[in-house]
Amino acid sequence: MTKLTNKRLTRTQQSLAARLRRKTESKNSDGDSESPELSSPRRITYPLDSGGAPNSPILVGFTEYGWATNLAPDTSETSPRAAGRSFHVALFFLVLVVLLMAGFLHVDVEMFTPLLRIKAQDSSRDSTPVTNIMFLKTHKTASSTMLNILYRFSESHNLSVALPKGSMFHLGYPWLFVARYVEGMEQNGPQDHHFNVMCNHLRFNFPEVQKVMPNDTFYLSILRNPVSQLESSFIYYKRYSPAFQKVKTLDQFLADPWKYYNVSVGLKNAYARNNMWFDFGFDNNAQAEEGYVRRCLSEVERQFQLVLIADYFDESMVLLRRRLRWQLDDVVSFKLNLRSQRTISHLNPESQERAKRWCDLDWQLYQHFNRTFWAQLQAEVSPRQLREELAQLRARRQELTTLCLQDPEPKNTTQIKDQNMLPYQSGDAEILGYNLRQGLDNATLHICQRMAMPELQYMAHLYALQFPDKPPKDIPLPKK
Numbered sequence: 001m002t003k004l005t006n007k008r009l010t011r012t013q014q015s016l017a018a019r020l021r022r023k024t025e026s027k028n029s030d031g032d033s034e035s036p037e038l039s040s041p042r043r044i045t046y047p048l049d050s051g052g053a054p055n056s057p058i059l060v061g062f063t064e065y066g067w068a069t070n071l072a073p074d075t076s077e078t079s080p081r082a083a084g085r086s087f088h089v090a091l092f093f094l095v096l097v098v099l100l101m102a103g104f105l106h107v108d109v110e111m112f113t114p115l116l117r118i119k120a121q122d123s124s125r126d127s128t129p130v131t132n133i134m135f136l137k138t139h140k141t142a143s144s145t146m147l148n149i150l151y152r153f154s155e156s157h158n159l160s161v162a163l164p165k166g167s168m169f170h171l172g173y174p175w176l177f178v179a180r181y182v183e184g185m186e187q188n189g190p191q192d193h194h195f196n197v198m199c200n201h202l203r204f205n206f207p208e209v210q211k212v213m214p215n216d217t218f219y220l221s222i223l224r225n226p227v228s229q230l231e232s233s234f235i236y237y238k239r240y241s242p243a244f245q246k247v248k249t250l251d252q253f254l255a256d257p258w259k260y261y262n263v264s265v266g267l268k269n270a271y272a273r274n275n276m277w278f279d280f281g282f283d284n285n286a287q288a289e290e291g292y293v294r295r296c297l298s299e300v301e302r303q304f305q306l307v308l309i310a311d312y313f314d315e316s317m318v319l320l321r322r323r324l325r326w327q328l329d330d331v332v333s334f335k336l337n338l339r340s341q342r343t344i345s346h347l348n349p350e351s352q353e354r355a356k357r358w359c360d361l362d363w364q365l366y367q368h369f370n371r372t373f374w375a376q377l378q379a380e381v382s383p384r385q386l387r388e389e390l391a392q393l394r395a396r397r398q399e400l401t402t403l404c405l406q407d408p409e410p411k412n413t414t415q416i417k418d419q420n421m422l423p424y425q426s427g428d429a430e431i432l433g434y435n436l437r438q439g440l441d442n443a444t445l446h447i448c449q450r451m452a453m454p455e456l457q458y459m460a461h462l463y464a465l466q467f468p469d470k471p472p473k474d475i476p477l478p479k480k
């Protein structure tokens with residue numbers, strides 16, 4: 001946040017200095033006319049409420065770094081107007097001094113400009129919500145929490161979801177996605193059957209996804225710091241991925257990965273190296289050569305409108321809600337598919353560096369989209385709006401936690417009473433879930449159940465709703 005504020009302040013100071021220069025120059029020029037920049041449609045005139053110059057507007061403009069102030073140029077040389085101009089100049093210097101002091105003292109400049117701030121339009125009130133969404137569900141990146149958000153939105157808005165065919169639980173992963181992995185997309189049937197939402201695990205293959213999704217689909221994904229992503233993946237796929245099977249700890253694996261990792265062993269090893277890069281459809285064993293990485297990153301940029309960052313999940317929800325023009329409750333969630341403390345262990349600093357080198361493609365992917373994420377968020381909201389929206393989001397989550405859950409602390413499988421709330425278990429990870437409060441009325445129970453429901457149960461529920469004539473999905477429930 002400090003970074004954002006300082007950067008914005010610096011730009012604001014620069015912009016003011018530039019205006020000072022322009023103003024001095026315009027005094028020497030003949031026209032004294034308003035600069036084209038001031039007549040830009042993004043600029044808004046705000047009346048100045050001091051008694052001195054009632055008709056002198058202060059022009060405020062929204063730049064990508066926030067609101068900037070500007071003084072209207074003078075239009076005459078007569079003496080009362082000259083006095084008005086002196087007032088402007090004095091005011092201008094006053095604002096400049098305040099901004100410089102704010103920068104020097106590292107103070108958020110917003111507190112000095114309440115009059116100049118215009119509340120950002122809550123675009124979700126202005127137009128219809130986005131309903132055609134493809135979410136690329138990357139692995140161990142808070143993607144099950146995201147999937148829950150998308151499932152709930154789909155169900156409450158009566159949208160169709162592209163679900164895995166028959167008894168499958170994902171869309172063909174780790175094979176490259178093809179349209180026939182989706183229930184309802186027949187191999188030789190018409191190719192114009194479209195769904196609103198697609199969000200189950202798949203390995204991205206754009207032309208095939210386009211067969212399933214409408215042309216105006218919003219493409220979305222999520223990334224996580226590759227170090228913590230790999231930590232999570234190691235425990236979860238410990239018994240499944242050949243590279244992890246013969247090693248005790250991730251530190252040990254990273255000390256000599258080639259001893260355990262065999263490229264030719266097949267796709268099961270995708271969880272052990274550059275897993276997010278692989279999910280985007282690229283080769284996770286490719287050399288991280290500059291040109292190749294740049295080409296792949298631009299491809300993702302072209303195909304995806306938004307890439308969220310799990311490490312900043314709440315900030316991601318603020319941006320997501322604005323982009324999709326959704327309501328606050330649509331993006332409020334409980335953390336799903338999380339490990340117990342007992343099964344979390346962090347890499348030592350040396351291994352963390354090794355993990356970044358081992359997953360070099362993921363590291364570059366993450367760094368790139370972490371940068372674009374913050375740039376987009378900064379362009380979308382001011383620091384103050386961000387603070388306000390984060391506070392709203394967290395307050396609402398707290399409210400729903402109190403309303404829905406018997407205990408806010410997630411529980412392990414032996415403590416969870418309702419089978420429908422038991423999360424799938426994998427590897428050496430102990431995956432937690434929730435117990436709902438007793439005695440909820442039907443409407444509240446409906447909301448709470450869906451927020452806490454693990455991925456597989458929710459998928460089976462949607463499948464039964466969408467395909468009542470097909471045999472229901474048989475969910476592998478963990479043994480109690």
Ligand SMILES: Nc1ncnc2c1ncn2[C@@H]1O[C@H](COP(=O)(O)OS(=O)(=O)O)[C@@H](OP(=O)(O)O)[C@H]1O
Binds near residue numbers: 334
């Ligand atoms: N809201 C929120 N914010 C931050 N992190 C979150 C959130 N929700 C889930 N998680 C963490 O995401 C990890 C599970 O990721 P996935 O659901 O993508 O895993 S999976 O690939 O679908 O199995 C898992 O990480 P680990 O606990 O480190 O394993 C979850 O704790």
